[in-house]
Amino acid sequence: MKLNINGKETELKVSDDMPILWAIRDVAGLTGTKFGCGMAMCGACTVHLDGQAIRSCVTPVSAAVGKKITTIEAMQEDKVGKAVQTAWQKIDVVQCGYCQSGQIMSATSLLRQNPKPNDADIDAAMSGNICRCGTYQRIRAAIHEAAEKLA
Amino acid sequence: MNDMINLSRRGFIKNTALVAGGLVVAFSIPQAKRFMGVANAAEALTLPAPNAFLRIGKDDSITVMLAHSEMGQGIWTTLPMLIADELDADWSKIKVEHAPAAPSYVHTAYGIQITGGSSTTWSEFERYRQAGALTRALLLQAAAKQWKVPVEGLRTENGYVINGTQKLSYGQLVETASQLETPKNVTLKKPEQWKYIGKPTKRLDSADKINGTAKFGQDVQFDGLKIAMVARAPVFGTKLKSYDDSATRKIPGVIKVVQVPTGAAVIAENYWAAKQGREALKLVWDEAAHERPDTAQLLKQYQALAQKPGTQAAKAGDIASASKKATQTVSAEYVLPFLSHAPMEPLNCAVKISGDGCEIWTGTQMQTTDQASAAKILGLKPEQVKIHTQFLGGGFGRRANPRADFVSEAVEVAKAANMPVKTVWSREDDIKGGFYRPMFLHRASIALDKQGKPLAWQHTLVGQSIIKGTPFEGVMIKDGIDATSVEGIADSPYVKGTANHQVHLHSVQSDIPVLWWRSVGHSHSGFVMESLIDELAHAAKQDPLAYRRQLLKDHPRHLAALNLAADKASWGKPLPAGVFRGIAVHESFGSYVAQVAEVSVKEGEVKVHRVVVAIDCGLAVNPDGVQAQMESSVAYALGAALTSEISFKDGNVAQSNFHDYQVLRMKDMPRVEVHIVKSNEKMGGVGEPGVPPLAPAVANAVFAATGKRIRRLPIGDQLA
Ligand code: FES
Ligand code: FES
Numbered sequence: 001m002k003l004n005i006n007g008k009e010t011e012l013k014v015s016d017d018m019p020i021l022w023a024i025r026d027v028a029g030l031t032g033t034k035f036g037c038g039m040a041m042c043g044a045c046t047v048h049l050d051g052q053a054i055r056s057c058v059t060p061v062s063a064a065v066g067k068k069i070t071t072i073e074a075m076q077e078d079k080v081g082k083a084v085q086t087a088w089q090k091i092d093v094v095q096c097g098y099c100q101s102g103q104i105m106s107a108t109s110l111l112r113q114n115p116k117p118n119d120a121d122i123d124a125a126m127s128g129n130i131c132r133c134g135t136y137q138r139i140r141a142a143i144h145e146a147a148e149k150l151a
Numbered sequence: 152m153n154d155m156i157n158l159s160r161r162g163f164i165k166n167t168a169l170v171a172g173g174l175v176v177a178f179s180i181p182q183a184k185r186f187m188g189v190a191n192a193a194e195a196l197t198l199p200a201p202n203a204f205l206r207i208g209k210d211d212s213i214t215v216m217l218a219h220s221e222m223g224q225g226i227w228t229t230l231p232m233l234i235a236d237e238l239d240a241d242w243s244k245i246k247v248e249h250a251p252a253a254p255s256y257v258h259t260a261y262g263i264q265i266t267g268g269s270s271t272t273w274s275e276f277e278r279y280r281q282a283g284a285l286t287r288a289l290l291l292q293a294a295a296k297q298w299k300v301p302v303e304g305l306r307t308e309n310g311y312v313i314n315g316t317q318k319l320s321y322g323q324l325v326e327t328a329s330q331l332e333t334p335k336n337v338t339l340k341k342p343e344q345w346k347y348i349g350k351p352t353k354r355l356d357s358a359d360k361i362n363g364t365a366k367f368g369q370d371v372q373f374d375g376l377k378i379a380m381v382a383r384a385p386v387f388g389t390k391l392k393s394y395d396d397s398a399t400r401k402i403p404g405v406i407k408v409v410q411v412p413t414g415a416a417v418i419a420e421n422y423w424a425a426k427q428g429r430e431a432l433k434l435v436w437d438e439a440a441h442e443r444p445d446t447a448q449l450l451k452q453y454q455a456l457a458q459k460p461g462t463q464a465a466k467a468g469d470i471a472s473a474s475k476k477a478t479q480t481v482s483a484e485y486v487l488p489f490l491s492h493a494p495m496e497p498l499n500c501a502v503k504i505s506g507d508g509c510e511i512w513t514g515t516q517m518q519t520t521d522q523a524s525a526a527k528i529l530g531l532k533p534e535q536v537k538i539h540t541q542f543l544g545g546g547f548g549r550r551a552n553p554r555a556d557f558v559s560e561a562v563e564v565a566k567a568a569n570m571p572v573k574t575v576w577s578r579e580d581d582i583k584g585g586f587y588r589p590m591f592l593h594r595a596s597i598a599l600d601k602q603g604k605p606l607a608w609q610h611t612l613v614g615q616s617i618i619k620g621t622p623f624e625g626v627m628i629k630d631g632i633d634a635t636s637v638e639g640i641a642d643s644p645y646v647k648g649t650a651n652h653q654v655h656l657h658s659v660q661s662d663i664p665v666l667w668w669r670s671v672g673h674s675h676s677g678f679v680m681e682s683l684i685d686e687l688a689h690a691a692k693q694d695p696l697a698y699r700r701q702l703l704k705d706h707p708r709h710l711a712a713l714n715l716a717a718d719k720a721s722w723g724k725p726l727p728a729g730v731f732r733g734i735a736v737h738e739s740f741g742s743y744v745a746q747v748a749e750v751s752v753k754e755g756e757v758k759v760h761r762v763v764v765a766i767d768c769g770l771a772v773n774p775d776g777v778q779a780q781m782e783s784s785v786a787y788a789l790g791a792a793l794t795s796e797i798s799f800k801d802g803n804v805a806q807s808n809f810h811d812y813q814v815l816r817m818k819d820m821p822r823v824e825v826h827i828v829k830s831n832e833k834m835g836g837v838g839e840p841g842v843p844p845l846a847p848a849v850a851n852a853v854f855a856a857t858g859k860r861i862r863r864l865p866i867g868d869q870l871a
Contacts (some may be wrong), residue, residue, distance in 0.1 A: 013195070015423075018421075019423065020422045022421055022423040025422075026372075026420075026421035026422055026423070027380065027421060030363075030367070031363070031366075031370035031372065032363020033363070034363065034367075034369070034495075034496070034541055034544070035369065035422070035497065035575075036496075036578065036580060037578040037808055037809050038426075038577055038808075039578070039809075039810070040807055040810055041578075041809035041810055042495070042578075044495065050500050054205060058360050063683070071363070072362065072363035072508055073362070073363045074361075075362065075661055076362060081704055085361045085362065088357070088361045089353075089357050089361060090356065092353050092354050092356065092357060092775060092779070093357075093361075094223075094356070094357050094360040095223030095224070095225070095783060096221075096222055096223030096494075096495065096496070096542070096543060096544050096545045096546075096788050097223070097356065097359075097360030097367075097544070098360075098367060098494075098542075098544030099495045099496040099544075100360050100361055100546060101361075101363050104361060109811065111767060112163045120590060122817070123767060123817050123818040124818070126510060127816045127817045127818040128816075129817070130495065130809060130814060131495065131786075131787075131815065132493060132495040132545045132547070132787070133223045133783050133787075134783040134784070134785065134786020134787055134815065134820070135721065135779075135782070135783070135786075136815075136816075136820035137820055137822065137823055138782070138819045139781075139817070140817070140820075142162060145296040145438070
């Protein structure tokens with residue numbers, strides 16, 4: 001199966017129904033995207049499919065054929081993604097860090113659609129991403145910070 | 152603590168050497184205490200590995216070796232701060248690594264290699280500073296030798312030794328320093344000389360954790376490593392009788408199926424194949440005549456037990472005669488559920504066994520017991536088992552298992568499969584997999600005098616012991632009392648301050664595996680105690696803050712936290728319509744935390760708007776880290792207070808994933824304000840002490856809002 005991952009055409013030997021998460025982690029070896037629940041309940045596995053945030057744990061690779069998969073590993077080259085990462089570091093958001101790839105992918109997608117989100121917008125867009133370390137308050141602050149820097 | 156420390160007297164050994172192009176500073180400290188009764192640990196302690204806490208490279212890099220595991224709590228930054236201050240290091244040159252599992256890295260107070268009990272910073276406060284100071288002294292001597300000048304005229308700054316206008320970087324001095332005698336004495340800096348300690352410092356692991364490069368156990372991959380998923384018993388304590396893997400073996404990517412003590416393991420090329428393979432297994436469990444726990448039944452059993460005397464954990468005075476003088480008596484029963492830790496990273500453990508040893512890659516909080524357990528399974532010596540500690544995607548106690556469950560299992564799987572494997576738990580495996588915060592029931596009866604002060608306090612707890620059946624039993628259970636069951640009650644200032652009191656414990660036996668969950672016994676006792684105090688204040692017709700102040704008048708650290716939180720939350724001042732306050736204060740792990748929660752209740756839904764936290768943890772080495780841990784504790788505890796519960800139905804765990812084991816999400820995160828008490832008192836921990844006061848502060852606010860007393864967690868739909 002041919003998949004476009006972070007701008008590279010990649011040939012992967014996987015079955016059609018394998019979720020994108022396992023194709024990129026276990027087969028392509030890109031481990032920045034995390035597994036947290038496997039049923040679209042936690043957001044740890046969030047990647048972008050043609051720029052849209054999706055839960056890769058429940059999206060089969062067949063749905064990605066002909067589309068572009070973008071993962072956390074490519075966020076440094078993305079204007080919005082980079083701004084989000086910079087804000088994350090400035091606010092010192094991370095704790096254990098395990099959820100943060102997914103948080104950053106969701107936040108980046110939010111800011112692309114809504115460059116000036118208020119707290120309610122953030123709550124609505126980010127409540128699908130669980131952080132067991134409870135970094136939510138800092139995530140909120142960092143999204144505002146990134147929005148300001150991008151404006 | 153800032154005095155001259157005589158290193159040789161304290162049992163330091165001279166052990167500096169030039170290895171891998173760097174200076175290794177090593178010393179050992181007297182071991183001891185809490186866990187020294189661990190049989191296997193004693194074996195592990197004979198390992199002859201060097202004890203290196205810091206390594207200076209010829210390239211000027213300074214690598215700090217962590218004796219503890221980074222699981223979000225921030226020690227990846229805090230411990231280097233301790234070294235950097237004494238070493239006058241260039242902060243930008245600091246690198247950090249997890250230390251291997253070796254006796255040199257055992258906890259200075261607990262005697263095994265462990266990250267737990269909110270103890271890393273206070274327990275390493277001297278050891279890491281000494282390592283820094285010792286190294287600085289060596290570098291100064293090396294420079295003196297190189298320049299042929301007296302050491303007295305030299306100084307250090309930001310990674311250099313300086314002599315007037317001359318300077319040498321630490322990397323340039325490594326070679327000479329490694330040939331010198333370790334100094335006998337070092338003088339630690341005075342607090343006013345600290346550059347890092349006490350200053351808000353940004354995390355050193357931040358960059359790697361936002362770009363996907365940080366390696367967690369889950370991310371370990373190497374050639375030949377296969378993925379394993381284990382089908383475990385649905386009813387705790389039952390065994391696999393037989394299995395049929397004919398359908399499993401037909402699934403592409405499945406390599407084989409092996410039986411292990413915990414069940415049947417499917418070995419596959421990737422997670423997806425392993426998962427499908429496991430679903431296709433036909434399993435027969437030996438469930439006949441086995442206990443099938445049921446939460447409703449357990450509750451009845453616990454309630455009945457609470458009526459009977461148990462094992463005595465504390466006693467003073469005479470309850471019966473004191474009660475006769477009472478004006479009124481408050482009696483209440485509190486129930487708290489089993490809880491899963493649900494760290495964000497599901498459990499996993501990679502194992503590679505070779506002829507004369509075994510390597511393990513995982514995120515663990517308890518290297519010593521993991522190493523000993525692996526060695527026992529494989530018939531190896533502990534030092535033949537190498538543990539590569541990875542970042543932990545959250546721990547909260549789940550990865551500190553004296554039974555080494557997930558590590559032992561992975562070793563069994565690798566051994567049976569005869570190939571390197573990484574076991575991966577699904578979220579369902581995690582939620583259903585046990586090692587829960589035990590369910591607890593408290594029954595209290597408190598007699599009050601005319602002024603509303605407690606005259607007699609009778610308290611009975613019912614719940615499973617965490618320690619019983621573990622290697623720690625000999626040390627941590629005294630006279631039938633597991634201290635972790637009654638902490639926060641038997642030693643509570645309220646109970647001990649009541650002249651007539653009695654605390655009894657019933658330790659229930661069950662196959663349900665239980666474990667410490669962030670704040671351990673305090674996770675239930677803090678809620679019960681601070682809710683009860685609120686009940687007493689109400690019965691005494693007193694303001695909850697004033698009532699606490701009176702009972703805690705001889706407890707200055709409780710008071711300092713309580714007053715700071717109340718002050719910052721403007722206790723007693725008007726709030727927006729429909730918003731109410733609740734307050735709580737609780738000591739745990741040597742720190743004192745007070746919280747004021749602002750809450751509204753609409754159509755049975757509890758909304759927490761703001762939580763004001765005050766903590767006295769003694770010196771706050773990294774105040775920003777303390778703040779982050781308080782925010783984290785509020786979120787962790789609030790999810791549990793509002794919605795989390797593990798329950799049993801006909802022997803099976805009723806929950807399976809985040810849809811029915813609900814934890815806090817962004818939309819329910821309150822604004823959290825953290826205030827640190829300026830304190831020169833003994834240092835305490837910060838990872839856990841923010842958890843216990845949250846649930847009672849919220850529940851007390853719910854009482855203020857609705858008049859309904861929450862005596863059962865989670866709050867769930869009790870207000871609907
Ligand atoms: S792993 Fe995909 S949403 Fe949780
Ligand atoms: S930082 Fe640990 S789960 Fe979010």
